Amino acid sequence: MSEKIDRIRMNRWGLKKQHLTAKSKGKNILEVVDDIIGLHATDPLSPYLSLYARLKHFNRQDLDEFWEGKKLLGKVRFVRKTVYVLPKENIPAAFAAIRSMLIPRADVYLTHLGLTHEEYLRLCQRILPLFKGRGLTAKEVKAELESVEHISPLLNLMCDQGSLIRGLQRAGWLSNLHTYYAMKDYFPDLDLDKITEEEARRYIVQQYLETFGPVTLEDVSWWTSFRKGEVKKILQQREKELCEVEISGLKRNYWMLKAERAHMESYREDIGEEVSLLPLLDPYLMGYKDRSRYLQPEYFPYIYDRGGNATSTILVNGEVKGVWDYKSGKGRSLKMHWFQEPGERILDITRNKAMELGEFIFGGDLEICCCRLMTPLSQRTLGGFMSPLKDNK
Numbered sequence: 406m407s408e409k410i411d412r413i414r415m416n417r418w419g420l421k422k423q424h425l426t427a428k429s430k431g432k433n434i435l436e437v438v439d440d441i442i443g444l445h446a447t448d449p450l451s452p453y454l455s456l457y458a459r460l461k462h463f464n465r466q467d468l469d470e471f472w473e474g475k476k477l478l479g480k481v482r483f484v485r486k487t488v489y490v491l492p493k494e495n496i497p498a499a500f501a502a503i504r505s506m507l508i509p510r511a512d513v514y515l516t517h518l519g520l521t522h523e524e525y526l527r528l529c530q531r532i533l534p535l536f537k538g539r540g541l542t543a544k545e546v547k548a549e550l551e552s553v554e555h556i557s558p559l560l561n562l563m564c565d566q567g568s569l570i571r572g573l574q575r576a577g578w579l580s581n582l583h584t585y586y587a588m589k590d591y592f593p594d595l596d597l598d599k600i601t602e603e604e605a606r607r608y609i610v611q612q613y614l615e616t617f618g619p620v621t622l623e624d625v626s627w628w629t630s631f632r633k634g635e636v637k638k639i640l641q642q643r644e645k646e647l648c649e650v651e652i653s654g655l656k657r658n659y660w661m662l663k664a665e666r667a668h669m670e671s672y673r674e675d676i677g678e679e680v681s682l683l684p685l686l687d688p689y690l691m692g693y694k695d696r697s698r699y700l701q702p703e704y705f706p707y708i709y710d711r712g713g714n715a716t717s718t719i720l721v722n723g724e725v726k727g728v729w730d731y732k733s734g735k736g737r738s739l740k741m742h743w744f745q746e747p748g749e750r751i752l753d754i755t756r757n758k759a760m761e762l763g764e765f766i767f768g769g770d771l772e773i774c775c776c777r778l779m780t781p782l783s784q785r786t787l788g789g790f791m792s793p794l795k796d797n798k
Contacts, residue, residue: 409651410659410669415619416699416723418669422616423689424459425681425720428674431460434471435492438478442612443489445686446480448791449574449581450766452490454684457765465578465765473573476591480571480583481564484609485630486510488571493592500567500597501605506630507565514562518555528559533568536587540572543582560585567597606631610639617692618661619650627694627713655697680754681720682729682762685790690715690725700725704744706781709790716782716790719743721751728779729759730794731766738772739763740794742779 421429424437431437437459438444444452453465472478472490483489483499486506491499515525535541535549543557550556563569563585570588574580588595600608606629613625622640626633640647640660648663661669683689690696690708699720700708708725709715719727719741727743739759747755756773763771776797782790789795 408648408666409653410619412653412655412698413723414669414672415652417674418672419617419689419699420679420723421672421674425689425723426674426679427677432462434460434463434467435477438490439492439495440616441688442609442616443483443491443495443688445688445691446488446490448685449579451684451686453578454682454762454766455687457762458681458683458687469573469578479592482507484628493595496592496595497597497599498605498608501600501602502609503630505602511562511565514558518558520555525559525562528553529563529568532559532563533587536569536585536590538590540584540586542575542584546585606635607639607642610636611643614643614647614660614662615665618665619652619659620661620693621657621659621695623694624692628692652698655695657695678751678754679720679722680751680758682755682758683718683720685717685793686715687718689720690718699723701744706783707742707744707779707793708782710782710785710787712787714790716793719755721747721755726751728793730792731763731771733767736772737763737767738774740774740776740797742776742794742797 420426423441424431431440434456437456441459444455446452453468456468457463477493478490479493479496480488480490481496481499482503483491484503486503489499515522531550531553532546535546543560546560547553547556560569564571567588569585570591572584572586572591574582575584576582609629610625613628614620617624617628622633622636625631625636625640629636646662646664647660648666650659650661650666652659696705696709704725707728708718717729718725719729726745726747727741730740732738732740739762741755741759759773760770763769776794779794779797782793
């Protein structure tokens with residue numbers, strides 16, 4: 406018979422695990438990145454804002470130093486075949502876990518580019534020597550190989566296959582134009598073949614349970630993109646370490662590590678009023694297929710698009726209460742849309758957080774305004790989650 410957990414206690418425990426309470430804020434970038442299993446990095450701004458929400462003191466140069474200065478982090482494709490910033494030691498597991506998923510994707514991509522596999526390999530033999538001892542942008546590679554087309558897609562394929570790796574954006578932290586490096590130069594002591602696919606997937610599921618539990622089978626499968634049958638087998642292999650639980654107000658059964666269950670039960674921190682402005686694709690919002698733990702179902706279309714991508718959210722005590730967005734350039738501002746009118750105290754806290762976030766993003770003050778209406782992301786075009794309050798008043 407499964408045990409029952411109070412949903413509010415579970416959410417507060419989740420905030421603590423995610424370094425999103427005042428007392429759980431991290432002091433070390435590497436520790437936080439490891440604890441939340443990486444930073445979702447499809448959008449260039451998201452890794453910085455995810456860390457800003459979780460660290461006591463954070464400057465964007467801090468991430469750059471850990472990433473390309475100390476080379477303790479790397480940007481690679483990971484779960485759901487999306488791009489993450491991961492600790493260096495977890496990169497072999499990331500490659501091994503999804504390598505077989507990327508092969509069909511690469512074949513389709515090459516066909517789209519009009520290249521055979523043999524032609525692609527010959528191009529790689531021309532491209533890779535250019536990176537010896539230096540980093541290059543796609544534009545710089547194109548300048549040296551004027552006769553070669555589709556440079557950017559080719560470099561991304563080479564990253565997915567482990568011969569190149571994405572570095573910092575030379576045009577600035579808001580740019581998606583990477584500098585690329587040869588993997589063997591960037592991480593000379595990293596062995597991408599040190600772990601098998603089966604071992605890597607077991608390791609990643611274990612990490613996920615430690616970070617996001619309690620979870621459903623569907624949660625694990627959705628986040629990892631592993632098939633449900635494979636996830637079920639991995640969970641069965643760890644059956645003695647797991648317990649089945651129910652969550653008050655929710656209809657599903659959930660799984661979590663017994664050790665985590667004991668820690669949750671002993672957790673007594675009074676978090677007060679915790680407000681976070683999380684960026685789009687933040688790990689807290691992308692961690693679950695079943696979002697009813699922190700979001701009322703009628704608001705799902707306002708937070709997630711049809712592909713499951715999460716937009717930028719206002720999180721209050723572990724529950725999603727609204728959406729935020731920003732406008733740069735002339736008349737820069739930060740907009741907020743609340744699902745329900747918040748109390749004065751929450752509104753004041755959120756406004757202060759918004760002003761601080763504006764200082765972090767823009768280096769100065771900005772106008773704070775509220776949008777009365779919001780078009781659901783389910784009615785927006787592809788990519789609408791990246792600017793959720795655009796044209797809304």
